[in-house]
Amino acid sequence: MEKKTITIKEVAEHANVSQATVSRVINGNASVKSKNLEIVQRAIKELGYTPNAAAKALASNRSYTVGMLVGSLDGPFYGPLMHATEDILYKNGLLCIVTSGRESEEREQDALAFLHSKQVDGVIVHADQTSDDTLTELVSKFKTMVILNRLVPGLEQNCLYVDNELGGYLATKHLLDMGHRNIACMTGPLSKQDARDRLLGYIRALAVHGVDYDPSLTVEGRFDHEGNFDKAFNLLSNKKEVTAVFCQNDNIALAVYDACAQMNLKVAKDISLVSFDNDNMSKHLRPQLTTVGYPLNDMGKIAANMIVSQLNSSDRMNSGKLTPVLEVRDSVCKLEPK
Structure with missing residues (x-):
């Protein structure tokens, strides 16, 4: 029946x-x-x-859905971020619709237009290519918006981001404190704000320790795997005075590990490494990778709670800046003063 x-x-x-x-x-x-x-x-x-x-x-007059725009639907960065966000939304009776921008301004804006057409109650945006002006215009189209990993002037209350400059400083300071002075930096794409901020942290740490910044020791790579091995190999081949590398994420560090293996260099003996993100795989490398922890789970949970809070009341969202922490492991050796 x-x-x-x-x-x-x-x-x-x-x-x-x-x-x-x-x-x-x-x-x-x-x-x-x-x-x-x-x-x-x-x-x-x-x-x-x-x-x-x-x-x-x-x-x-609600859809009980929240849209989320991320750079990619795979990888060790966006996966945990999406999982943490969706978990909190679901516990609050909201479903998450996820779209990807794929590092394209056109695709990011198409994705946001799609989410708006679905009349989502709110949107969480991790957009690298969409301009500050465009994001400012979009805020009025959605009931509520949280912008991840960037600070947009005038939208500070909507922004949740990691202090990438501090993270770059902490990574480089650790190498300097361990006696290194010839420190290279392999960055992510410098079109991205987080890569530029991490580079600023690297430069500031050098300055604080009285080390001149040498632009030839900065190599622009990618946050994914593409092309990083060749750039790491060329860096270590052409700059033999380099004793340490600050890698702006763990994917870049993997490429440096591979380049060292190809060149018969031992990590933590011939070359010291500090990275950024603290992906799950970083502690499984040998030697284990010293890296700056990116609080992905915290970011996802806080972003979701910001949306829920705004939808359930008229209060302003409690946004802010998350503090990265250095996870010291085994990939750095101490140099004795000459």
């Missing part, structure tokens, strides 16, 4: 309250008195009532 569909009217009659009260409970309206909330929730459970998603959305 087909199970009978329970209606809001029946829940209201069972709880001896108005249908409007039941509707407010279903839609999470904070104005419902605690006594009525308890009565309605008990009635819903006893009757086995399941709200119709379309009716719920229509009644509340």
Whole structure:
């Protein structure tokens, strides 16, 4: 026998309250008195009532979905970020629609237009190519927006980012504290703000320790794997005075490990390395990789909670800057002063 569909009217009659009260409970309206909330929730459970998603959305003028734009749908960076975000959203009754920009301004804007067409309740944006001006214009189109890993002037309350400059400083300072002075830096694409900020941290640490910045020791790579091996190999072949490398992410560090193996150089003996991100694989390398931890889980959870908080109240979102921490392992050797 087909199970009978329970209606809001029946829940209201069972709880001896108005249908409007039941509707407010279903839609999470904070104005419902605690006594009525308890009565309605008990009635819903006893009757086995399941709200119709379309009716719920229509009644509340909400879709109960949140859009998320990321750079890629794979890899050790975006995977944990998406997982942490989706977990918090789901626990708060929201589904996550994820799209990818693939480092293309056109694709990023197409993705954002798609999410807007789906009438998402909010959007979480990790966009490298979309301009600050465009993001400023987009804020008014969505009910709420969180911008990840960048600080947009005028939208500070919407931004959640890691202090990449501090991370670059901490990584380079560790190498300097271990006696290294000829320190190269392999960056991510300098079109990205996080790569530029990490480079600034590297330069600042050198200056604090009285070491002149040598632009020839800065090599622009990529945050993925493409082309990094050749650049690392050329760097170590042509700059034999280099004793250490600050790699701006763990993918770049992998390329340096491979280049060292090809050249019969031993990491932590001939070449010291400090990286950025603290991917899961970094502690499985040998020697284990010293790296600056990128708080991906925290970023995803905080971003989701910012969206939930804004949707449930008129309060401003509590955004801010996350602090990276250096994870010291075994990839750096100490040089004694000459």
